[in-house]
Amino acid sequence: MSLLLAPWTRLSLLVVLLLAAGVCVVLFEPQRLLSEGWPPGLPVGTAVLLFAAAYGVCTAALVPRPLLNLASGALFGSQFGLVAAVAGSVVGAGISFGLGRMMGRDALRPLIRGRWLQAADDQLARHGFRSMLAVRIFPGLPFAVANYAAALSRCGWLPFLLATAIGVVPNTAAYVIAGASASSPSSPAFLASFGFIALSAVGAAVVAWRGRHRLAPVRGPERPAAVRELTPVHPPVVTAAPHGP
Numbered sequence: 001m002s003l004l005l006a007p008w009t010r011l012s013l014l015v016v017l018l019l020a021a022g023v024c025v026v027l028f029e030p031q032r033l034l035s036e037g038w039p040p041g042l043p044v045g046t047a048v049l050l051f052a053a054a055y056g057v058c059t060a061a062l063v064p065r066p067l068l069n070l071a072s073g074a075l076f077g078s079q080f081g082l083v084a085a086v087a088g089s090v091v092g093a094g095i096s097f098g099l100g101r102m103m104g105r106d107a108l109r110p111l112i113r114g115r116w117l118q119a120a121d122d123q124l125a126r127h128g129f130r131s132m133l134a135v136r137i138f139p140g141l142p143f144a145v146a147n148y149a150a151a152l153s154r155c156g157w158l159p160f161l162l163a164t165a166i167g168v169v170p171n172t173a174a175y176v177i178a179g180a181s182a183s184s185p186s187s188p189a190f191l192a193s194f195g196f197i198a199l200s201a202v203g204a205a206v207v208a209w210r211g212r213h214r215l216a217p218v219r220g221p222e223r224p225a226a227v228r229e230l231t232p233v234h235p236p237v238v239t240a241a242p243h244g245p
Contacts, residue, residue, distance in 0.1 A: 014103035021061035048076060048084045055088025060095040065143045069172050073179025081176040086169060093147050093164045100151025121153045128159035136167025138203055171200055 055068050068088065072081040123131050132155065135146050150160055178193040185191075 010103040014099055017099070017103075018061060021057065022063075025058060025061055025063055044076070044080060048080055048087075051075065051084045052087040052091060055085065056091025056095055059089065059092030059144060060099065060147075062144045065089065065172075066175050069175030070179035070182070073176035074182060076180075078173075078177050078180045081180060082169075082173050085172045085176055086165065089143070089168045089172060090161060090165050092143075094161060096144060096147035097151045097157070097160055100148040124150060125154035128155040129163045131155075132160055132163035133167045136164055137170060137200075139171055139200060140205065171197070174200070 051072065055072070058068060059065055069081075069085045072085040072088075075081065076084055132146075132150065135141060141149075174193040174196040177189055178197070181187050181190040181193070
């Protein structure tokens with residue numbers, strides 16, 4: 001295998017690529033769109049598509065989604081902002097999943113040896129859609145971290161993207177509405193959106209606490225102590241053997 005195809009070389013390239021993307025985000029300052037807006041005369045549909053593409057690249061570069069969701073609502077309002085944010089989330093998840101699977105999986109996959117890591121990998125392999133849907137609906141793990149972690153597992157492409165497209169809608173809508181109504185923080189829409197965000201955070205903590213035992217590896221059945229105590233213990237059988245002639 002050539003050096004460029006070595007697993008750890010590809011992982012190093014992935015790290016360099018993510019660092020370069022982060023530097024570009026800092027240098028180009030995409031947050032200026034909030035103050036300057038889109039170029040005049042640009043159609044709304046084109047602006048939404050461009051924002052969704054930029055959103056996906058930014059999420060792959062580890063930019064927090066809440067900031068992007070707020071920006072989407074502030075730029076496009078609730079309806080178009082939700083479309084742009086959800087589309088960008090799916091694009092960013094696909095980019096991160098593909099990069100992690102092609103450039104980092106072969107190097108990091110042998111390191112999945114711990115009890116919790118193996119149990120999480122088995123859960124994603126057997127119930128990929130359901131597991132990813134729970135991760136998206138109850139946001140506890142950062143979006144980018146969940147994408148790259150899923151890329152290391154045996155989760156399939158279709159369950160991953162489909163669960164992302166459905167699961168990010170509630171929380172994304174709350175942030176988008178908050179961004180669209182940020183000019184009037186005392187409005188019912190703003191207060192309701194932030195109330196939903198707080199409740200979803202509490203729900204994520206509760207679900208994570210109650211579901212922590214599901215990741216424990218399955219062990220073989222063990223007899224209760226009472227059964228072990230009632231089990232008769234037979235004494236060793238002593239046979240009479242002749243001694244001498």
